[in-house]
Each structure stands twice: as C-alpha cells, then as structure tokens.
Amino acid sequence: MLGIIVLSVVGLALLFPVVMTRLAKRKLAQLERAKATIARHEARQAEEARAKNTIVPADHGLLLGSELLLDDRPEDEEAAVLAAAKAGDWRTAATYLAADATADVRWRRQRQLAELAAEDDAWLRAWRAERPQDPAAALLHADALVYLAWNIRSSARATDVSREQFAGFHRVLAEAEEAAVAAAALAPEDDPNPWVAQIPIAMGLGWSNDRFRQLWAELVARDPRHWAAHTRALQYWCAKWRGSHELMHGFIDGAIAAAPAGSLLAPIKLEAYFEQFAKDGEKLTAWQRPEVGAALDAALADLAAADPGHPRIRYAHGWLAYALTRAGRPTEALAQFQALGRYIPQPFTNFNDPRQSFIDLRVAAVQGAVAAAEQQPA
Numbered sequence: 001m002l003g004i005i006v007l008s009v010v011g012l013a014l015l016f017p018v019v020m021t022r023l024a025k026r027k028l029a030q031l032e033r034a035k036a037t038i039a040r041h042e043a044r045q046a047e048e049a050r051a052k053n054t055i056v057p058a059d060h061g062l063l064l065g066s067e068l069l070l071d072d073r074p075e076d077e078e079a080a081v082l083a084a085a086k087a088g089d090w091r092t093a094a095t096y097l098a099a100d101a102t103a104d105v106r107w108r109r110q111r112q113l114a115e116l117a118a119e120d121d122a123w124l125r126a127w128r129a130e131r132p133q134d135p136a137a138a139l140l141h142a143d144a145l146v147y148l149a150w151n152i153r154s155s156a157r158a159t160d161v162s163r164e165q166f167a168g169f170h171r172v173l174a175e176a177e178e179a180a181v182a183a184a185a186l187a188p189e190d191d192p193n194p195w196v197a198q199i200p201i202a203m204g205l206g207w208s209n210d211r212f213r214q215l216w217a218e219l220v221a222r223d224p225r226h227w228a229a230h231t232r233a234l235q236y237w238c239a240k241w242r243g244s245h246e247l248m249h250g251f252i253d254g255a256i257a258a259a260p261a262g263s264l265l266a267p268i269k270l271e272a273y274f275e276q277f278a279k280d281g282e283k284l285t286a287w288q289r290p291e292v293g294a295a296l297d298a299a300l301a302d303l304a305a306a307d308p309g310h311p312r313i314r315y316a317h318g319w320l321a322y323a324l325t326r327a328g329r330p331t332e333a334l335a336q337f338q339a340l341g342r343y344i345p346q347p348f349t350n351f352n353d354p355r356q357s358f359i360d361l362r363v364a365a366v367q368g369a370v371a372a373a374e375q376q377p378a
Contacts, residue, residue: 054363055363055366055367060334060338060366060369061338062337062338062362062366063341063342065355065359067342068342068343068344068355068358068359069342069343069344070343070344070349070354070355071314071318071343071344071345071346071349072349074112077096078096078109078112080092081093081096081113082112082113082116085113085116085117085123085124086116086120086123088122088123088126089123090123090124090126090127090137091127093113093123093127093140094127094131094134094136094137096109097109097110097113097136097140098136103191103192103193103222103223103226104223104225104226104227104228104229104311104312105311106193107193107196107226107228108228108311110136110139110140110143110193111143113140114140114143114144114146114147115144115147117140117141117144117147118144118145118147118148118151121141121144124137124140124141124144128141133186134186135183135186135187135188135191138179138182138183138186138187139180139183139187139193139194139197141179141183142176142179142180142182142183142194142197143176143197145172145173145175145176145179146173146176146197146200146201148172148176149168149169149170149172149173149176149204150169150200150204152165152168152169152172153165153166153168153169153204169204170204170205173201173204173205174205176197176201177198177201177205180194180195180197180198180201181194183197189222190222190223191222192218192219192220192222192223192226192229195215195218195219195222195229196219196226196228196229196232198215199215199229199232199233199235199236200232200235202215202236202242203235203236203241203242206242207242209242209243209247212236212242216233224258225259225260225263225265227263227264227265227311227312230252230255230265230268231268231271233251234248234251234252234268234271234272234275235275237250237251238272238275238276238279239275239276239279240275240279245276245279248272248275248276249269249272249276252265252268252269252272253269255268256268256269256298256302261301261302261305262302262305262306262307262310263302263306264302264303264306264310264312264313264315264316265302266295266298266299266301266302266303267299267302267303267315267316267319267320269295269298269299270292270295270296270299270319270320270322270323271319271346271347273286273287273292273295273323274323274347284326287323287326287327287328288326288327288328292323292327293327296320296323296324296327296329299316299319299320299323300320300332302316303316303317303320314340314343314345315345315346317336317339317340317345318336318340318344318345318346318347318348319346319347320332320333320336321333321336321337321340321361321362321365322347322348322361324336324365325361325362325364325365325368328368330364330365330366330367330368330369330371330372331368331369331372331373333365333368333369334362334365334366334369337362337365337366344358348361
C-alpha cells in the first residue's frame, strides 16, 4: 500500500510541471488572442475615425493618396544617374553634374550621389583616381563624408547616442572638413558649394558663431541667394544647434530683406517658426499669432513673384500648405495643396509618416475651406 502511495506521489510530482507548462501556454495563448482582439478593435476605431474625415479628392482638385509621390524621390534622369553609379559608371554622374546650372541646382543634383557614395564609394574612388583634380568629384567626396558622419551618429537625440558613435561622428566630420577645404581649392573661384558643404560640419563640430560668420561671408560673396545654403544656415542658427530663436530669426529676416521678390527665401521663415514652436513645446495655436500671419503674407507674396519653374517652388507650396492650415486659413491652404499636384514636399517628408500626415492635413484644409464657403452670403 505504501509503495502505491509513494508511486502516486512521485507520479504527481512528475506530472505537475507538465500540467503547469500546459496551463502557462494556454494562458499565454489567451493573452495573445486578447492582444490581437484589442489591436483589431483599435485599428477599426482608427479606420472609422478616419472615415469620418474622408473627402473625395477629385472634387477639390486633388489626387488620390495612392497617386502621391514624395518630393525627395529622384526624378527619372537622376534615378538613371544613380543607377549608373551603383553599377560602377561614374562618367554618367560626371556629365550630369557638369551640365550648366545655378550653384543651388548643382548642389541639389549632387546630394543623392553623395548619399550613395556614403554607402558605397567604389565608383567615386575610381572617378577620383582617374581625375584627381575634378572639382565635382572632390566636392562629392567631402559631402559623402558628411553623410557618413551622420550615419554613424544616427538621427537619435544626443542623449541616446553612444560615446563611440560621437567619437566616430567627430572623427569623420574632421575628415570631411579637410576634404571640403581641398574641394574649395579645386573649385572655380565663384563656386560657393564647397562652403555650403561645410555648414553641417560647423553644426556637428560646434564652430563658434564668429567662425561660422566667416564661412558665411565666403559663401555669400560667391552667391548671396544660394537657397540651400540659407536653409542649412537656418539650422546652424536655431536653438537646437548653435544659435537661439533671436539669432535664427535675425538671420532669416536679414536674408529676406536683402533678397529680391521671387527668391523664395521668405517661406524659410515658416520653417524658422516651426523650429521655434517645436523647441518651446508650443501648441498648434501658436501658428495663429499675428507675427506668423505677417510671415505667411510675405511668403505668399514671394511665391507670387517667383518663376513658376523655380527649383524650390514645391518647398514654398509645402510650407505654405502646412502653415496656412495650422493658422486657420484653409481656403488659401487648399490652393497650395492643389498647386503641389502629386508631390509631398517638406515639411511632410520630415515626419514619420509623410503620406498620411500630408493627407490628414489636406483633409483639414478642404473641410475648413468648404465650411468657410458655406458661411459666405449667397
């Protein structure tokens, strides 16, 4: 009898872990099913909420969300140049960059090539080996090092970047500075782009304001209206980098005052307000302040005077679409969304979900414009 009891106890002891494991698995499965149910419910709620805010885009001169393209997507010619470079053909890139254009357009053309070289520079090294005195290749090398440095640092907040990442970031930026100086020595005397390439270097290495002013003087002596240089310098002067709200606004206000109508520098002021409001944690109602309204009017006037073929016109439309909607001027904002056609530009391309952010805000603009029209006397 005792033996039977002992065997029973031993059997239960052996069986207990098996039972508990099965129970744990069952509980885990139940928990996963509950999580899935909750997730489906939340997704359905979000879909229902969005359905209440849907519009028929064609009714308002807009395209479907599926037809929209990000503005930083390369156009056909640029895509072909990038594909050729990836395949080792640097001569196509050399021809592309040698085509006659303004300094700002040439800068824009080389950006994605520099980004590509930061990932794989075999084609660029072959180019430099065959043409060591080529200024375009030298500038690409410097800008590629800037991209590489930022890839090492990552886009994380400073508190989330490791000591090793910062060390690599600073080391490569120092190499980029040397390369940019070398590129400037090879470039034509009136080419500002080797100095444009140094702006993010100044940001990352913490150049003093006086040293940056010296850089800026060299740059604007060669091209006082270089558009990309102004947007980059705005970042240097903003509070999150090496300046303050006062220095940032003083910089862009001075640039706008000195620029002719149609330069499209005025819309950059809207980006300055975005930086200010983000840094201060302001509510969206900050966009309704009188000084922002004045900046919006100035940007609209600048846009009206600009050449429709201005290479930065989508930036102007994008920032105006965003800021006018936030400022409670939906009818004017809708005109900007319509002017953009199929493109999603800044500031939306800076958001985590550019397409949805763009669509959501244009829905708000349409609904506001419709409501404003209905309030007009018959």
